[in-house]
Amino acid sequence: MIKTLQKILCGSSTVVGIVVFLASGAGTVWASGDLPVVRIGIVSDGPSAREDSFVDLFRKEIEGVTAGVYDLEFPRGATVDGGWEPDGIAQAVDVLLETADVDLVIAIGVGVASEVCGRDRIAKPVVVPFAFGDCATDCSQNANVRIRPVNIGALMTRDLQAFHETVPFSSVAVLVDPTWPLNCTVVELGRAVAPEGVTVKFISMSVGTSDVSKLLPADSDAVYLMPLLQLREPQLETLVKELTALGLPTFSLLGESEVDRGVLAGMNTKATMAAMARGTALEALDLIEGRETQHSTRVETGGRLTLNMATAQALEFSPSWELLTRARLVHDQGLRRDRPINLKITIDQAVRANLDLAVQDRRVTAGAEDIRQARSNYRPQIDVGLIGAVIDENHAMAAFGQYSRYVAGSLTLTQLIYSDSASGNITIQRDLQKVRELDRQALRFDIARDAVAAYMGVMRSDALIRIRQEQVDLTQANLELAQIRRSVGAAGAAEAYRWQAELATARAGLLEALSFHRQSERRLSRLLNEPLTTRWDMHQPDVATALDALGGADDVALLDTPNGYDHLTSSLVDLTLQRAPELAALDAAISAQARVLTVAQRARYAPLVALKADLNQVLAKDDTGGLDLGDIGDLIPEFDDTSWQVGVQAGLPLVTGGANKAQRIKAQEELFALQTDSINAREKLGQRTLAALDAATASWSTISLREQAADASARTQELVRDAYARGAASIIDLLDVQNKALSSELAAVTAVYDFLDDWAEVQRAVAGFPQTESLDPVYRQLMPLPDGRGLDQP
Secondary structure: OOOOHHHHHOOOOOOOEEEOOOOOOOOOOOOOOOOOEEEEEEEEOOOOOOOOOHHHHHHHHHHHHHOOOOEEEOOOOOEEEOOOOHHHHHHHHHHHHHOOOOOEEEEEOHHHHHHHHOOOOOOOOEEOOOOEOOOOOOHHHOOOEEOOOEOHHHHHHHHHHHHHHHOOOOEEEEEEOOOOOOOOOHHHHHHHHOOOOOEEEEEEOOOOOOOHHHHOOOOOOEEEEOOOOOOOHHHHHHHHHHHHHOOOOEEEOOOHHHHOOOOOEEOOOHHHHHHHHHHHHHHHHHHHHOOOOOOOOOEEEOOOOEEEHHHHHHOOOOOOHHHHHHOEEEOOOOOOOOEEEOHHHHHHHHHHHOHHHHHHHHHHHHHHHHHHHHHHHHOOEEEEEEEEEEOOHHHHHHOOOOOOEEEEEEEEEEEEEEOHHHHHHHHHHHHHHHHHHHHHHHHHHHHHHHHHHHHHHHHHHHHHHHHHHHHHHHHHHHHHHHHHHHHOOOOOHHHHHHHHHHHHHHHHHHHHHHHHHHHHHHHHHHHOOOOOOOOEEEOOOOHHHHHHHHOOHHHHHHHHOHHHHHHHHHHHHHHHHHHOHHHHHHHHHHHHHHHHHHHHHHOOOOOEEEEEEEEEEEEEEEOOOOOOOHHHHHHOOOOOOEEEEEEEEEEOOOOOOOHHHHHHHHHHHHHHHHHHHHHHHHHHHHHHHHHHHHHHHHHHHHHHHHHHHHHHHHHHHHHHHHHHHHOOOOHHHHHHHHHHHHHHHHHHHHHHHHHHHHHHHHHHHOOOOHHHOOOOHHHHHHOEOOOOOEOOOO
16 A cells, blocks of 8 residues: 555656655545545645646555555645745644545655644644754654654755856855745854855845845855745746846756746756655554554655756856866756757858869869860960070171161061860860869769768767767766665675766766767758858758658659669669769860870871961161171161061971870870779769769668667666666666667657668669759859959869
């Protein structure tokens, strides 16, 4: 009939804070009917201002413990409160103790606990879950009261130490409600719970307080919130916002529930009150059945810090990496998402904006000028020259004294009529330009493939962070369970130490996952030519949408059957050989090299023929240094200052010392090498296509299998964890299934990413990305290079 302590505590995955078990006995109240009827009254300090009422929580737990054994009744008018006033609390307690329709009283709240414990005589069984041991030391003297006082000092010591380690401070104000027990010596308690070098001051706060800053001591640089249950949720949120606006970090004794509403941090979780309520329900059951308490063991665990990251940001507080992995984070903006993006946009932007492609674009543009340069050999070439000279005396005499110094200009026109090497160079440069363009197209496919890999890498890192965080949470819960097992004598210290080691390892794994995520985002940003610090808001890709971006959606359906796979093996290889830019580039290179060989072979008999015309003009001369020939000078005709000549020139190399033969052999061998490389490339590309198809087939087929494995592993983990909690399984068993469950979950989450990554490799092999068509020139003019110029600007 009575559940064991171990079984009760295992109902929660995490038990943090206090579990109170009470020590006294009372008789059972019986009534007619199929089940004995027990009438329960509940008294509290004041009306609940919160949606998550403690009264409802305790009532639910008591009904759960007694279900099928007793018929519980909560009579009308038997749930009362003291209106948050000492006199009202005393009157409410009197009402229930004097009401004949109530067999047992549940006294919820520090005020009613103080009132009950302060009475000399209690005629009716009372269960007190919220009496503070530091302030109600005489309560256990009453035989009708089941109580094990909560050590508020130990709780506050733990909380304030964790608070001080999170955000250093020197003076903390502790806000309490007006029902704080009058017999609690707050000065001594403050000294006892204060971290070293910290002053603790207790401040009473009522609902009507309009300016909280006036309540706080001037030197307060942090605020600790006791349960202020008279405040509604909006009032609590307003209070916390005011404190945050004052730059004061806050910490809540209730922990997680109030951290969700804006408090900076807290240690207790929502399971704390649930565990306390279960203990209270068991005490009520013992009282009903007239037994001494069977739950005298008191359990306290270390708790787990919960941190509100939005509040931390408002306070300009940056937690350490160690703290981030230790705490449960709410309203987490640590992995903020600046830029939304999906897979299609990723591929499209990558093939448009990637700087590696911008470099290749420049090379293609530069290569086009090689063709123009090759064509220029067949266009007229005009050279202009200018010479100034002084003729020595001997040459001046030979010139019959015409002039000894002069300045002359020349104009030369050359027109190539025929040259096999020049004609061949035009063809060669055209083919080489095709090679450059096809290399650019291959690079586009590579960039698209890399963009998919980078996108899936970020998605995987997101999943890894979630799994590692789950591992931390689960290991933390198991550590707390081990501490509970140790407290009831079911486990030794070594078991808790083992879980502490596992928790440290899990937290280190989470830090590594965060680092991997940042690296994955930076890789994606670099491919997209975006700032490396960009935080991407990734769209979760479903298979259908992703295949629209990748292409080949119709082929995926064939992966389900061996016949479909066999069909794809032949069709995709054929498609690869038809569309691969690598093969087309090799074909163009072979064509260029074949023309090089032809030029080398024709060099022996294909002459170079050109038309050449020269015009020379003496622009200035000085004959002062010439020879005086006397009368015979008249017989010698004067040189004309203008001369010209026109002719056709042809040349053929007769003897080159073996250079022509060497060129022919070299060209021939290089052509053979390219032809062999083409054959080899076809085999390699076919092999790459089949390897990618094999990987995609396997990853496609294992998506559902990984999901099944993850589901089975999770179920196994639940069973083994329950067995561990009962002492029927060892820590080794639990660690083994936990690690298997986490790895299976990660594999299931990333299964779709793995398939899409593999299918992107298939599309790369067959040159099938839809986003890799030629880019719009207008768009490319708008894409800036690092120096601000457009891609098409010189």
